Amino acid sequence: MAKENKKLIVGNWKMNLNMHEASLYLHKLSGLVKTHRTVDVVLAPTMLTLQSLSLQVNYRQFKLAAQDLYWRDHGAFTGEVSASQLRGVVQYAIVGHSERRHIFHESDKDTRNKVQAAIRNGISPILCIGETAAERAMNETIHVLHDQLVGGLANVTSEELNEITIAYEPVWAIGTGNNATSEDVRVVEKAIRSQIRHLYGKTAAETVRILYGGSVNKDNAADYLTIPGIDGFLIGGASLDATVFSDIIEKAHKAASAVMK
Numbered sequence: 048m049a050k051e052n053k054k055l056i057v058g059n060w061k062m063n064l065n066m067h068e069a070s071l072y073l074h075k076l077s078g079l080v081k082t083h084r085t086v087d088v089v090l091a092p093t094m095l096t097l098q099s100l101s102l103q104v105n106y107r108q109f110k111l112a113a114q115d116l117y118w119r120d121h122g123a124f125t126g127e128v129s130a131s132q133l134r135g136v137v138q139y140a141i142v143g144h145s146e147r148r149h150i151f152h153e154s155d156k157d158t159r160n161k162v163q164a165a166i167r168n169g170i171s172p173i174l175c176i177g178e179t180a181a182e183r184a185m186n187e188t189i190h191v192l193h194d195q196l197v198g199g200l201a202n203v204t205s206e207e208l209n210e211i212t213i214a215y216e217p218v219w220a221i222g223t224g225n226n227a228t229s230e231d232v233r234v235v236e237k238a239i240r241s242q243i244r245h246l247y248g249k250t251a252a253e254t255v256r257i258l259y260g261g262s263v264n265k266d267n268a269a270d271y272l273t274i275p276g277i278d279g280f281l282i283g284g285a286s287l288d289a290t291v292f293s294d295i296i297e298k299a300h301k302a303a304s305a306v307m308k
């Protein structure tokens with residue numbers, strides 16, 4: 048469980064909402080979400096809307112994340128946006144999302160380079176890992192997660208690990224409505240912490256922040272929040288509805304404050 052038992056709730060808007068819609072959404076969400084010491088809320092809009100939202104957002108209420116970045120700082124890389132360009136605009140970046148891995152064929156090496164680039168530029172990476180349905184059917188989940196973790200974290204020092212959040216997102220659960228059971232998540236969260244313990248030692252294993260993502264909604268969120276080692280969510284579809292998203296944030300707040308008491 049992360050330090051201070053603070054929850055982190057990330058809304059990944061993917062390729063949705065144009066600039067106007069994003070601005071209206073943020074306005075609505077700002078009115079619904081109370082600022083809590085117990086929860087960090089992070090919004091990940093498309094690259095196009097990041098800049099304008101960064102001028103509109105109240106940073107005490109929300110932080111911003113890039114959905115991806117390119118690992119070189121500058122140069123001839125048509126269409127890409129670098130971590131050094133995102134510096135100052137975002138506080139977080141999603142790295143190695145399954146859609147990047149599977150649709151755009153990004154490797155563990157790409158992911159690792161992006162983790163490094165984010166850290167080099169003062170941006171906290173949210174490193175996504177997760178098995179496919181086929182890998183799960185073959186009982187390979189723990190091996191796949193291990194390889195993605197080791198691949199993504201190679202060269203990361205234990206000090207840098209403090210900046211990193213790990214998001215467990217089983218590919219088969221993303222956008223399918225077929226969310227993992229809380230027992231699945233509990234088992235995987237333990238496995239990730241034990242892998243981190245082998246790589247970085249006991250303290251790192253206890254404090255690294257682990258999120259769950261994959262068809263999280265307002266009805267299933269509370270269940271995951273009872274798992275002590277789950278520090279929050281990476282939410283796609285349900286984050287596009289401001290009322291639903293704020294409801295999940297409120298649930299995270301309740302769960303975190305219940306533990307603090």
Ligand code: PGA
Binds near residue numbers: 059216222263282
């Ligand atoms: P979902 O997406 O909540 O729509 O399943 C999660 C994600 O891709 O981060």
